Amino acid sequence: MTRSILCGTIALVLASATALAADSEDARLKKLEAAVSQLQQENATLKTELQSQGASTSSTDFANSAAAKIKMSDSVTQVRLYGEGRLRYFMNEGTAAGLDSGDSAQRERLRYRLRLGADIQLQDNWMLGVVLETSTSPRSANVTLGENPTFAKATVSSTSVVxxxxxxxxxxxxxxxxxxxxxxxxxxxxxxxxxxxxxSVVSNVNFGDALFVGRAFLQNQPTDWLTLRGGKLPNPFVSTRMTWDPDINPEGFSEQIKFTLGGGSHGPSGKESKEVEVPQPGITVDLFANFGQFIYNDVAFENTFNPDPFSTAPDSHDRWMFEYQIGTKVNFTKDNYFQIAPSFYHYTGGGNSASSGPFNGDNAIVILDNKANTSLITFNQTGVNDLAVIDIPVEFGWKMWNTRFSVFGDYAQNLDAASRATNAGHPNTRQGQAWQLGASIGQTKKKGDWELRGWYQHSEQFALDPNLIDDDIFDGRLNMQGYFLQGTYMLTDGVSVILQYCHGSRIDTNLGTGGTGGALGTAPGFPLQSMNLVYIDLNLKF
Structure with a gap:
């Protein structure tokens, strides 16, 4: 039928052209109008028939497809599924400081991790984000192979007591x-x-292969420049691994604002700025601001019933972390950019004794200061007292010889470091700065891509929150300095091999190496003089 319509159309046009050559101007115009009108009618008829045939075929194909078997609410507009699977060889060795100086330890492990995520888009710019992952640790989703004997999925250990x-x-x-x-x-x-x-009492539970909620948040974007989130959400701040472990998902609320000035957008600013690129001509400037209000430690009861009529139970308060960030990213071209994103974070009072007690950072061998502060006998490794931190991450990236390059750095200073050191029993020191300087070459997007990345890092004892720093660097300890090297090669799209090596040594030999630690099986606060970490990963992302 399509062929007959096209042949008729051609014949009609030829006949009209012949008539136009012989008739007068008016007659030719009338015949041309009639020919055009007839052609439009035939084209409309053809279009209707083709659409009907296509709709029928499309409807039949979809009805027989696997997607038709998935039923969703009418409010859902889009679902994005993603995930990650990883196998890791991990080796950690360290040399002790203090009374155990010269002693050493080494640990080797085979580990895996699994993450499954979904972003469910709803009408009116609402979204639900969910990630399920292995391990209960806030700074790791890794599970050690063989940790539960005879391939058990979980184990419970008990201890006999009187x-x-x-x-x-x-x-x-x-x-x-x-x-x-x-x-x-x-x-x-x-x-x-x-x-x-x-x-008998339960002394340890190893959850093994269980899945836990690593991320669950609601998001609304009322305008194209404002994003609001609440729940257990991804870190909204531009940051480095010196200050924020990328595995940590804070709990609370965040607000993100972004405006783009100039000829076009090269993709969103922030942590995902290099993952999505939309080439546009001209220089653009992204102005962004990120804010976070995170519940750091909930105390359960702010006011409890008095235990007896002759006493008064003290009121207690939750501990919150507040962070504010204002930054800019200048996109000179789609490959050349400069970004700086200063931020400031601090904490309110409250929380339990672990978070609100004075951070010490030393171990149990420490001699109390001349004030004989008895609170120091707890040797707290997680306290966030006297932390008011300015953090300034900077990055400059460009493309040359068809290869991506970048240099990056980070500088942080705790404005209350002197008070933090005094409360830790070290009034004669400050130790309140941390900095990082590094570079990278290459990129990892598709099969055959590679990247080399490395940096030098210096993290003083009273500069940062010991609960947020990356535990893959210096075993999550402070008062350490050293370097981190990483090489990545893409075996195919979404599958990579990653080799990482980290070396660190103690900065101030009069202080411990504060932080949670634990990769070497040491007790909290056990001081290290130096350490080496090696990671070999086979990573799959989709």
């Missing part, structure tokens, strides 16, 4: 004194013998 003590005649002891060299109970009975009963 559940009760009774006398040989069966009387339960609720009090006793020594009289004349003999044990006498509170009712005056002389104890001639005792018996104990044992109970």
């Amino acid at each position: 559940g009760g003590v009774t006398t040989t005649n069966g009387t339960f002891i609720n009090g006793a004194t020594i009289k004349g060299g003999k044990i006498v109970t509170s009712n005056g009975t002389v104890v001639t013998g005792v018996a104990t009963s044992k109970s």
Whole structure:
């Protein structure tokens, strides 16, 4: 039918051209108008028939497809699924400081991690973001192979404890004194013998292959320049691994604002700025501001019932972390850019003793300062007292010889470092700065791509939050300096091999190496003089 319509159209045009050559101007115009009108009608008829045939075929194909079997709410406009699977060889070795100076330890592990995520877009610019991942650690989704014996998915360890003590005649002891060299109970009975009963308590639970909610948040974008989020959400700030572990998803609220000035957009500013690129001519300037209000530590009850009528239970308050960031990214071309994003973060009072108590950073061998501050005997490694940190990450990237290059750095200073050091029992030091300087060459987007990346890092004892720093660098410890090297090669699209090496050594030998640590099985606060970390990853992302 299509062929007949086209042949008729051609014949009609030829006939009109012949008539136009012989007739007068008016007659030719009338015949031309009639020919055009007939052609338009035939084209409209053809278009209707083709659309009907296409719709019928498309409807049939979709009805028989696998996608037609998935039922979703009418409010869902789009669903994006993504995930990651990784196998890792990990080796960690360290040399002790302090009284164990010269002693060393080494640990090797095979590990895996799994992440499955979904971004569910709804009408009116609402979105639900969810990520499920292995491990309960906030700074890692890794699970050690063989950690649970005989391939168990989870294990529970228990420890025997004394559940009760009774006398040989069966009387339960609720009090006793020594009289004349003999044990006498509170009712005056002389104890001639005792018996104990044992109970067991759970000492450790290893969840093994269980999946946990690593991210769950609601998002709304009321305008194209404002994004609002709430829940357990991705880190909204431009940051480096010196200050923020990329595995950490803070809990609370965030607001992100962005305006683009100039001839076009090269993609969103921030952490994903290099992942999405839309080539446009001319220089553009992205102006952005990010704000976060994170619940750092919930105390459960702000006000509780008094335990007895003669006492008053003290009120308590949650601890919050607040961060503010204002930055800019100048896109000279789609490949050349400069970005700077200063931020400031601090904490409110409150929280439990672990987060609100004074950070120490030393271990149990430390000698108390001359003020004999007895609170130091807790040797707190996680306290966030006296932290008011200015952080300034900077990056400059360009393309040359068809290869991507970048130089980057970060500088942070705790404005309250002197008070933090004094409360830790070290009034004669400050140790409040941290900095990083590095470079990269190459990119990793498709099969055959490669990248080399490295930096030098210096993190002083009282400069940063020990709970947020990347534990893949210096084992998550402060008062350390050294370098980190990484090489990546793309085996195919989405599959890469990554080799990483980190070396660090203690900065101030009079201080511990504060932080959670743990890769070498040490107790919190155990001081290290130096360490080496090696990672070999096979990584798959989709």
